[in-house]
Amino acid sequence: MNEIRNNSSDLARQLAGAGWCKSTRSQTSNCVEIAPLRTGPAAVALRDSKDPSGPVLLFNRAGWLGFITGAKNGQFALK
Template sequence: MEAELSGAVWRKASLSSDNGGDCVEVAVVDAPAAPGAGHKAGLGSLYVLRDSKNPDGPKLFFTRSEWDAFVGGVKLGEFDG
């Protein structure tokens, strides 16, 4: 199933080099071609999140509205410890 994401363009935060390059990466993919998209397949483009240290590991899939809510929460500090 990983083959369907082989053409994905993964982006990493520019600040990731400050922590040794360990970071999450995000790609925008077409939902029908995204393995693991499950019930979100067919909902348009999906944002896929993965761990840069384990690119073949589990991935999280977000619809556009879910991604916008997540990014908004990060910007507002909702996930700060």
């Protein structure tokens, strides 16, 4: 994942007002949410829905597409 530098107050405002969407594949204990971001170098935010005030992963467009491709190809599957 590429490092994304954002002004922390701008980023905090974006995340607070973001439209978070839960994956339709999420289960009760395995939930993630994504939010498209409107401005700045980060295009997508990802978080654990059980901990909405916890850490957030930020992806630029290329990083997000790479993550999705890897997930579809089983790159992150637990063995």
